[in-house]
Amino acid sequence: MITSQTVLSVNNLQVSAGSNSLVKGISFEIKQGEIFALVGESGSGKSLTSLSIMRLLPEVLKITSGEVVFGQQKIFELTETQMNSVRGKKIAMIFQEPQTSLNPVQTVGVQLQEVLKLHQNINATDLQAKLVGLLEEVGIPEPEARLKWYPHQLSGGQKQRVMIAMALACEPELLVADEPTTALDVTIQRQILDLLNDLRKTRNLSVLLITHDMGVVAEMADTVAVMQKGEILEQADCKTFFANPQHEYSKRLINSLPKTDDFIGENNNEALLEVNDLKVWFAKKKGILQRTVGHTKAVDGVSFKVNKGETLAIVGESGSGKTTMGKAILRLNPVHAGSIKFKNKELAGLSHSQFLPHRRDIQVIFQDPFSSMNPRMSVREIIEEGMVSLKVEANAKKREEIMCALLTRVGLEPEHLNRYPHEFSGGQRQRIAIARALAVKPELIICDEPTSALDVSIRGQVLELLNELQQETGVSLLFITHDLSIVPHLAHRVAVMKDGVIVEQGTTEQVMTAPAHEYTQALLKAVPALYSH
Amino acid sequence: MILPVFLWSDLLIYTLIASVGLFLWQLRKNPQAKKRWSGVFASKVGMASFIVILFYILISLLDSMHYREPLPQLNGVEQQEVAYSSEVKSVLDIVLSPLHSSNESTYSAPFALHSFAKENMTDSNGAIYRDFPRLKNAGSHLKDVSERWWDVLWRSVLAILLGGLVAAVPIGLHKFYRNNSGKTASEVVPWNVAYKTLLMISVIGCWVLSLSEYYHILGTDKVGSDVLYQSIKAIRTGVLIGTLATLVTLPLAIILGISAGYFKGWVDDVVQYTYTTLSSIPGILLIAASVLLIDVYIETHAEQFNLTALRSDFKFLALCAILGLTSWTGLCRMLRAETLKVSQLDYVQAAHAFGVNHRRVIGKHILPNVTHLILIAIVLDFSMFVLAEAVLSYIGVGVDPDMHSWGNMINAARSELSRDPVVWWSVSAAFILMFTLVLAANLFSDEVRNAFDPNTVKGDS
Numbered sequence: 001m002i003t004s005q006t007v008l009s010v011n012n013l014q015v016s017a018g019s020n021s022l023v024k025g026i027s028f029e030i031k032q033g034e035i036f037a038l039v040g041e042s043g044s045g046k047s048l049t050s051l052s053i054m055r056l057l058p059e060v061l062k063i064t065s066g067e068v069v070f071g072q073q074k075i076f077e078l079t080e081t082q083m084n085s086v087r088g089k090k091i092a093m094i095f096q097e098p099q100t101s102l103n104p105v106q107t108v109g110v111q112l113q114e115v116l117k118l119h120q121n122i123n124a125t126d127l128q129a130k131l132v133g134l135l136e137e138v139g140i141p142e143p144e145a146r147l148k149w150y151p152h153q154l155s156g157g158q159k160q161r162v163m164i165a166m167a168l169a170c171e172p173e174l175l176v177a178d179e180p181t182t183a184l185d186v187t188i189q190r191q192i193l194d195l196l197n198d199l200r201k202t203r204n205l206s207v208l209l210i211t212h213d214m215g216v217v218a219e220m221a222d223t224v225a226v227m228q229k230g231e232i233l234e235q236a237d238c239k240t241f242f243a244n245p246q247h248e249y250s251k252r253l254i255n256s257l258p259k260t261d262d263f264i265g266e267n268n269n270e271a272l273l274e275v276n277d278l279k280v281w282f283a284k285k286k287g288i289l290q291r292t293v294g295h296t297k298a299v300d301g302v303s304f305k306v307n308k309g310e311t312l313a314i315v316g317e318s319g320s321g322k323t324t325m326g327k328a329i330l331r332l333n334p335v336h337a338g339s340i341k342f343k344n345k346e347l348a349g350l351s352h353s354q355f356l357p358h359r360r361d362i363q364v365i366f367q368d369p370f371s372s373m374n375p376r377m378s379v380r381e382i383i384e385e386g387m388v389s390l391k392v393e394a395n396a397k398k399r400e401e402i403m404c405a406l407l408t409r410v411g412l413e414p415e416h417l418n419r420y421p422h423e424f425s426g427g428q429r430q431r432i433a434i435a436r437a438l439a440v441k442p443e444l445i446i447c448d449e450p451t452s453a454l455d456v457s458i459r460g461q462v463l464e465l466l467n468e469l470q471q472e473t474g475v476s477l478l479f480i481t482h483d484l485s486i487v488p489h490l491a492h493r494v495a496v497m498k499d500g501v502i503v504e505q506g507t508t509e510q511v512m513t514a515p516a517h518e519y520t521q522a523l524l525k526a527v528p529a530l531y532s533h
Numbered sequence: 534m535i536l537p538v539f540l541w542s543d544l545l546i547y548t549l550i551a552s553v554g555l556f557l558w559q560l561r562k563n564p565q566a567k568k569r570w571s572g573v574f575a576s577k578v579g580m581a582s583f584i585v586i587l588f589y590i591l592i593s594l595l596d597s598m599h600y601r602e603p604l605p606q607l608n609g610v611e612q613q614e615v616a617y618s619s620e621v622k623s624v625l626d627i628v629l630s631p632l633h634s635s636n637e638s639t640y641s642a643p644f645a646l647h648s649f650a651k652e653n654m655t656d657s658n659g660a661i662y663r664d665f666p667r668l669k670n671a672g673s674h675l676k677d678v679s680e681r682w683w684d685v686l687w688r689s690v691l692a693i694l695l696g697g698l699v700a701a702v703p704i705g706l707h708k709f710y711r712n713n714s715g716k717t718a719s720e721v722v723p724w725n726v727a728y729k730t731l732l733m734i735s736v737i738g739c740w741v742l743s744l745s746e747y748y749h750i751l752g753t754d755k756v757g758s759d760v761l762y763q764s765i766k767a768i769r770t771g772v773l774i775g776t777l778a779t780l781v782t783l784p785l786a787i788i789l790g791i792s793a794g795y796f797k798g799w800v801d802d803v804v805q806y807t808y809t810t811l812s813s814i815p816g817i818l819l820i821a822a823s824v825l826l827i828d829v830y831i832e833t834h835a836e837q838f839n840l841t842a843l844r845s846d847f848k849f850l851a852l853c854a855i856l857g858l859t860s861w862t863g864l865c866r867m868l869r870a871e872t873l874k875v876s877q878l879d880y881v882q883a884a885h886a887f888g889v890n891h892r893r894v895i896g897k898h899i900l901p902n903v904t905h906l907i908l909i910a911i912v913l914d915f916s917m918f919v920l921a922e923a924v925l926s927y928i929g930v931g932v933d934p935d936m937h938s939w940g941n942m943i944n945a946a947r948s949e950l951s952r953d954p955v956v957w958w959s960v961s962a963a964f965i966l967m968f969t970l971v972l973a974a975n976l977f978s979d980e981v982r983n984a985f986d987p988n989t990v991k992g993d994s
Contacts, residue, residue, distance in 0.1 A: 330886050359888040372879035376565060376901040385897075386887035420565060433883075440887070 005032045007174050007206045008053070008091075013066035015048050015057065015230075023048050024230040025066065030174065030223075033204045035196075037221035037238075039211060039253065041455035042426075045230040046210045050176045053208075054093060055083050070174070089119040092167035096179040098159035102151040108135075108162050109147030112169060119170040134165040139195060156318075157188035164195065168203070175199075176208045181216065185317035185482060190526035193220060212456060214253055215485065215528030218242055226250045252457055271341075272476050273306040273329070273362075273444055278338035278348075280321070280328045298324040300500040301338070306444065311470065311477040313487045313508070315523070316497035322480045325497075326446045329478070330364055331355050342444070360390045363437035367449035369429035373421040379407075379432055380417040386440045406435040410465060427458035434465065438473075446478045451486065463490055484527050488512055496520045536617050538599040540846040542773055546597045549776060550590075572984040577726045579980035584730040585973040593769035596625040599842070621842035625769075629762055631746040635670035637757035643958050644748050646672045646681060671748050685744065692743040696736030704728045752958040754945065764962040766937035771970060774853055774922045774932075775915040781857025782914060786864035787907065791895060793865075794872025804869070808862040816859045821930040823855045824848075845933030852925070852932060856918055864910040871903045905985035912978030916971040923967065939963040 008030040015023035023045040030036045040046045051057050053068055055075060068075040070090065078086065087093075095101045103111060112131050116122055122130065135143035138161040151159055160180065167175055177196065181189040197220065199205055211217060217224055218238070225235040226249065233247045245251045280299035283292040299321040306312045316322045327333040329340055331352075340347045347358060363386075366372040373382055383403050386392070393399045404414035410431040421429060430450055437445050447466070451459040463486060470477060479491055487494055488508055495505035496519065504517040515521045560567055573579045601617040626633055640649035647665035655661055672681060711724070741761065744750050751760040793804035831844055838844040875881065876899060884894050919939075925931035926940025927947075934941060946960035 327882070332882055332885055356888045359886060362886075364883065364886045366879040366883065368879060372883055374880045374898050374902070377897070381897075385884065385889060389887055389889045389893070436883070 006030070007032050007034075007071065008208070009069045010049070010053070011067050011069070013049065013052060013068065014064045015045070015052055015061055016064050017061050021064075022061070022230050023052070026227070026230075026232045027066075028225055028232065028235060030206050030208060032173075032206055033200060034222045035200060035207045035209055035220050037209045037211060037217045037224045038227060039214065039217055039224060040227035041212055041457065043229075044227040046227050047178055049227075050093070050178055050208060050210055053176065054087055054091060056087075085119070088115060088172070089170045090172055091174045091176060092170070092172040093176040093178065094160070094163045094167050094180050096182050098156060098163050098183065099151075101163055102159055104151050107148050107150055108154070112147070112162070112166055115166050115169045130169075134169060135162070137168070137199070138162070138165045139191070140165075155188075156184055157191060160184060160188075160192055161195065164192075164199070168199065171203070172205070174206045174208065176210070178210045179212070180209075182211075182213070186484070186526040187317065187522055189216075190528075193528070196220070213528065214456065219528045226253065270308045271305045272308045272310075272343060273478070274339075274341040275305065275329070276303050276339045276341070278302045278325065278328065278340060279336040280324050280333055281336040295336075297500055299328065302497070302500070302502050304495050304502060304505060306476050306478055307492075308443075308476055309470065309474040310493065311479055311491045313479045313481060313491035313494045314497055315481055315484055315487060315494060317482055317523075319499075320497045321500040322497050323448055326364070326448050326478065326480050330362060330446060356390075360392065360440050361443045362446065363440060363442035363444070364446045364448065365430070365433050365437050365450045368453050369426050369433060370421075370453075372433055373429060375421055377420075378417065379419055379421070382421070382432065383407075383417075383436045383439050386436065390440050392440050402439065403435075406438055407432075409469075410435045410438075411461075425458075426454050427462060430454060430462050431465070434462075434469070438469065438475075442475065444476045444478065446480070448480045449482065452481070452483060459486070466490075484512075484523055496523065534603065534615070536601040536603070538601055538621050538842070540597075540599060540621075540842065541850055542777070542846050543597045543599060545777060545850075546594065546773060549780075550594065569984045571722070573977075573980045575721045575723065576980050576983075577723045578976050580723050580726045581730045582973040582976040582980070584727060584734070585969065586977060588734050589768055589772055589970050589973075592625065592765065593772040595628065596623045596766065596769040598624040600624075619840060621840060625766070628742070629745075629765060632759045632762035632765075635749075635759065637668050637670065637749070637753045638666075639753070639757050640755060640956055641668055641671065641749060641753045641757075643750055643752045644671075644681070644685065645752065646675070646678055649752075649956070668749075674747060685748070688744055688747065689740060692740040693736050695743065696739030697732065699739060700728075700732040700735035704731060751962045752956075754959055755949075760942075760959050760962050763937050763942060764939070764966050767939045767942065767963065768966065768970075770849070770932060770936060770938040771919045771922065771967060774849070774856070775918045775974070777850070777853035778856040778860070778918040778921075779911055779914045781854055782861035782864060783907070783911070785858070786861040786868060786910075787900075789861075790865040790868030791872050791899060791903070794869040795876050795891070795895060795899060797873075801869070804865070808865055811859065812862045817925075817928070817930075819859050820852075820855050820925060821928075824852065824930040827851045841935050845936040848933045849936060852922075856921060856925075860914070860917075864907070864914075867906050867910070868903055871906055872899055875899055875902050905982075908985055909978060909982045912974055912981055916974040916978070919967060919971055919974075923963075939967045 006029050009028070011027050012025045013023055013027070014021065014025050026045075026049065028036070028038075038046045038049065048057070048061070052063055053070075053075065055078075057063065063076065070086065073086070075083070075086070102108075109131055112134065113127065116127065116130065131147055132143045135146060140146050140158060140161055146154075146158075151162075154162065164180075175196075180196070181192050184192060193216065196207060196209075200207055209216075209220060221238045223235070223237050224241045226233045226247065228249050234241070234245065234250050236246070241250070242254065245254055278299060279297070279301055281295035281297050284294045284296060285291065286293045302321075302325060304312065304314075314322045314325070324333055328335050329347075331347075331350075335348050338348065342358060342361065345358075347355065350358075377385075380403065383406065384399060387399055387402070393402060403417060407414055407416055412428060412431055412435075416424075416432075421432070424432065433450070450466075451462050454462060466477065467490065469475065481487065491508050493506065494508050494511045495502045496511065496517065497503070498519050504511060504515065504520050511520060512524070515524055560570065574583065599621050600623070601619075601621055604616045604618055606615075637648065641647070642649055645668065647667055650665070651663045652666050653661055653663055654666060672678075672684075675681060675684060707724070741750065745759070745761055749759050749761070751764065754760055754763065789804045789807070793801040827848055831838055831847065838847060881894060881898050884898055889897075922931055922938060923940040923943050926938055927944045929944070931940045931944075932938045942959055942963040946956075946963075949956035949959055
């Protein structure tokens with residue numbers, strides 16, 4: 001690139017809530033046509049920085065000092081009316097959650113139009129052409145027909161494309177992308193990242209990319225700034241940064257990415273759980289008499305087995321039926337057909353009360369550590385509940401001892417028993433959830449994306465803990481995930497799921513290095529990799 | 534000796550207060566709920582409105598301790614049994630005895646010394662003329678009519694001083710206790726607001742009580758009885774109808790709503806069918822029909838209701854029940870929706886995975902997480918029912934005409950307001966007292982909502 005003109009410069013920006021300083025004097029510059037990545041974990045102040053640039057901070061937060069210069073304008077000196085013409089026209093923003101950023105009762109066309117009319121004088125005939133052009137540019141098929149669609153008719157990736165089209169509508173000079181792909185599946189994330197990269201090149205657009213995913217950074221960014229606790233620790237161009245990270249925290253972030261070439265082999269052949277041709281169908285009902293007119297086939301004939309002391313990873317994108325299948329094994333979803341054998345005993349046909357004794361053997365850890373614990377119960381009540389109802393230990397004193405030992409084992413303090421879930425961070429909550437599952441001494445734990453809601457550095461710790469616990473207790477894990485990057489380090493075998501069926505399964509090494517099915521190959525290709533270039 | 538009388542509604546109010554006490558005692562064990570409630574009282578509005586509500590409850594409690602006085606024994610006759618008056622009085626009547634006993638013959642304006650209507654009178658010469666007659670009781674201590682406003686002013690000053698003194702005692706004691714206990718330093722309870730509210734209530738109370746001994750400060754009604762007395766007696770009706778009708782709605786709404794949302798399937802169908810049917814019938818029509826049925830029942834079972842008070846109490850309770858039975862659908866619908874949402878959350882799924890039984894899942898996981906809806910509904914429904922009573926009495930299907938209620942007063946005002954000159958004080962008195970109660974309840978409910986609604990609670994999820 002020839003030009004190195006600065007588009008945006010932030011000097012000594014400070015944001016605070018009352019006396020609590022959240023962003024502590026950060027400075028950086030974004031050049032024309034550059035992708036500037038702001039990396040950090042949740043709570044590091046990276047989103048606050050982007051909101052300050054747009055002057056969209058919530059009222060309780062104040063910018064205490066510093067300045068933001070965009071082109072020649074000092075952003076903080078503009079009036080609100082002047083600022084409105086900057087927002088959207090000069091600086092545009094795309095958000096993390098495309099589902100909630102589009103108005104569900106207006107068509108895509110109307111919403112795009114609104115942005116254009118607000119900032120540009122454009123006549124009706126040009127307008128239509130421009131709208132179609134925009135949608136074409138962001139890669140939406142049949143753009144003319146899609147203009148009349150409502151957001152719910154589009155897929156998640158398409159919604160994000162529409163958001164990008166809206167952001168581009170007024171030809172901004174700077175695009176602020178706040179975790180634009182976090183809510184999307186890997187294959188779609190790949191498409192969106194490619195799209196952003198293309199747009200940057202064709203429009204000579206500057207992008208402020210906010211993310212926590214080092215893989216995305218490695219692939220996309222020209223310049224990287226690492227943020228922690230409101231400060232920029234390190235700022236360097238991408239290659240230098242990854243080759244030679246200066247700060248301790250940066251090194252940790254980079255190392256938190258699991259290595260992709262370190263596999264664990266198969267270790268045991270004694271089957272614990274055997275699933276054969278499992279089908280989970282939900283009836284579609286119609287009419288006054290609720291006749292069943294058809295089925296939604298969420299899981300359609302899945303077979304696999306989990307050996308003792310082994311981890312089987314089920315990998316798939318959202319909607320592939322992997323969570324539904326996990327819940328069916330737990331009998332939280334009805335089984336339509338097929339067999340589930342646990343230690344050679346058939347579970348599929350059992351009634352609720354017959355299944356009760358087996359609840360001890362199969363436990364679960366959920367994805368969202370914030371909704372998996374009752375906010376009105378203390379940690380003691382939460383862990384104790386299963387032990388009492390499954391009659392693991394009748395003696396209250398012994399229960400207390402077990403709980404203390406468990407909490408210490410998962411890296412918490414016995415004193416934490418009296419606290420409530422909201423007093424813990426996401427990672428700590430997930431540790432409590434692990435302790436809760438272990439409290440009934442299960443032989444199989446179904447882990448339903450236990451790390452996807454956690455920051456990268458904490459994700460590594462939780463996975464490490466699960467690995468250690470498996471080695472100590474010999475528990476088997478059925479690990480449901482969408483994140484292929486954590487699989488090699490964790491699982492003995494992998495099964496890849498798509499649209500309710502398993503398309504490929506085998507040992508981790510086999511699947512990761514020599515994928516047979518084209519879907520697996522696409523998945524593997526989509527993962528943003530650190531060392532890919 | 535007097536004979537204590539326990540009406541059914543009295544017993545209910547006693548149990549109610551006992552259960553509120555029990556609830557507060559239970560609260561000490563639950564630190565989270567305690568924190569939420571102290572959030573309610575940490576706000577100035579919440580504190581002030583709570584004290585106003587407390588004052589209303591105190592009056593209705595005093596008015597719920599009923600007794601019958603013995604009749605004076607006939608001269609010379611030795612009776613074995615003491616005969617009791619058929620009039621049921623309450624402790625509040627003792628406090629308000631000057632009001633109750635000082636009846637005039639017809640309308641008189643607030644602070645008036647003369648009647649509101651002209652009468653035929655005979656002068657000293659025997660000639661008949663028409664003029665406003667002097668009232669029997671109001672201002673009878675005055676030597677001359679012109680002294681009236683000076684008298685009112687002087688007595689007001691005295692009453693306000695007295696009110697200040699009365700309030701100073703509990704406030705002083707409490708301050709002394711707070712200073713000595715020491716641990717209160719970290720508390721954020723706005724005691725100053727509480728003191729001010731208490732002072733205001735005490736000053737107004739003393740002023741009203743001491744002046745009403747000499748004047749009808751809110752005038753008199755058609756048959757000459759004191760309007761202030763009526764409107765104070767109506768407090769019990771208003772407070773009781775609010776709480777009792779709300780209490781009737783709760784079990785129905787909670788049990789049906791949560792089971793519909795939790796069990797789904799046919800249970801849900803039945804519950805939904807029931808409440809859609811019920812809410813498609815005009816509520817007023819249903820209430821009017823039921824009230825007529827009760828009237829018939831009372832007439833055919835006259836022997837059970839040998840006292841007027843018993844009759845009106847029965848009718849009143851029936852009205853509360855009907856109001857409650859016709860208005861549980863709103864809360865039920867909300868609870869069903871919330872339960873549908875909560876029962877899909879991971880922690881409920883986790884409880885299922887632990888084999889926890891349905892009763893415990895509902896009691897431990899679902900109910901505590903929908904309590905905020907119930908609490909908000911209680912306080913909102915309360916004020917709705919107080920207003921509903923007024924509306925029902927206005928169309929003639931409300932409480933018994935013998936029972937003092939704001940609705941009956943407003944009903945009477947229908948003809949009073951069409952007179953010329955207008956008789957405005959009766960309806961205004963009912964309006965002011967009802968407005969204060971409903972406003973306080975609404976403000977309090979706002980604070981409760983702020984403290985308990987997960988969407989507004991900041992800092993914890």
